[in-house]
Amino acid sequence: xxxxxxxxxxxxxxxxxxxxxxxxxxxxxxxxxxxxxxxxxxxxxxxxxxxxxxxxxxxxxxxxxxxxxxxxxxxxxxxxxxxxxxxxxxxxxxxxxxxxxxxxxxxxxxxxxxx
Amino acid sequence: xxxxxxxxxxxxxxxxxxxxxxxxxxxxxxxxxxxxxxxxxxxxxxxxxxxxxxxxxxxxxxxxxxxxxxxxxxxxxxxxxxxxxxxxxxxxxxxxxxxxxxxxxxxxx
Numbered sequence: 001x002x003x004x005x006x007x008x009x010x011x012x013x014x015x016x017x018x019x020x021x022x023x024x025x026x027x028x029x030x031x032x033x034x035x036x037x038x039x040x041x042x043x044x045x046x047x048x049x050x051x052x053x054x055x056x057x058x059x060x061x062x063x064x065x066x067x068x069x070x071x072x073x074x075x076x077x078x079x080x081x082x083x084x085x086x087x088x089x090x091x092x093x094x095x096x097x098x099x100x101x102x103x104x105x106x107x108x109x110x111x112x113x114x115x
Numbered sequence: 116x117x118x119x120x121x122x123x124x125x126x127x128x129x130x131x132x133x134x135x136x137x138x139x140x141x142x143x144x145x146x147x148x149x150x151x152x153x154x155x156x157x158x159x160x161x162x163x164x165x166x167x168x169x170x171x172x173x174x175x176x177x178x179x180x181x182x183x184x185x186x187x188x189x190x191x192x193x194x195x196x197x198x199x200x201x202x203x204x205x206x207x208x209x210x211x212x213x214x215x216x217x218x219x220x221x222x223x224x
Contacts (some may be wrong), residue, residue, distance in 0.1 A: 004160065005196050033211060033212075035214075041216060042203065042215060042217055043203065043214040044214075045161065045211050045212070045213060045214075048210060048211050055210065056210065056211055066140050081138050091158055091159070096204035098210040098211075099147070099207055099212045100146055100147050100209070100210050100212055102206035103149050103161045104149075104161075104212055105161070106151075106158040106159050106160070107158060108157075108158050109158050114209075
């Protein structure tokens with residue numbers, strides 16, 4: 001049973017380019033969470049999605065960031081016109097129920113570097 | 116007040132000792148509490164979950180929860196150098212987990 005799969009593991013983008021981060025949840029999991037971790041800082045919640053629906057996006061920056069979890073295929077976190085401050089590790093986690101009833105299982109993360 | 120507060124450490128203990136990691140949280144509505152371990156450059160991995168007041172033991176790990184005091188702790192018995200990592204406390208907050216910044220634990224041989 002494969003765990004949460006994220007790709008790419010490392011992503012380098014120049015300022016102004018777009019970054020697309022992908023996440024395939026564990027088999028049987030329909031709840032997906034995205035977190036961002038800056039160097040030497042904690043995990044910051046960004047968005048919670050359940051198949052085709054955004055449940056909670058209270059942690060998403062108002063501009064340039066978007067997320068989706070289509071009926072078929074992985075969840076995508078999209079960052080448009082990246083800036084140096086977007087450089088961070090982005091972790092995806094999944095669960096079979098909302099996080100208040102079930103632990104989250106994390107992927108290995110995508111390390112985004114903006115040059 | 117931060118939603119989840121942890122002492123950043125580092126907490127240094129000798130091999131074989133008990134490591135005690137503490138966490139306070141602000142949301143009285145939190146019902147589920149999780150401890151994650153994160154090695155440098157790696158992703159968080161689940162150590163323990165606790166839902167009711169009291170103690171829960173799993174091998175060398177014991178989680179303690181006191182909802183009235185909004186306090187949760189993790190004890191690691193017989194600490195090993197391989198336990199050296201950052202430990203993240205994560206209570207739930209309306210269908211998502213909110214993480215503390217973590218306590219860095221160093222276990223010296």
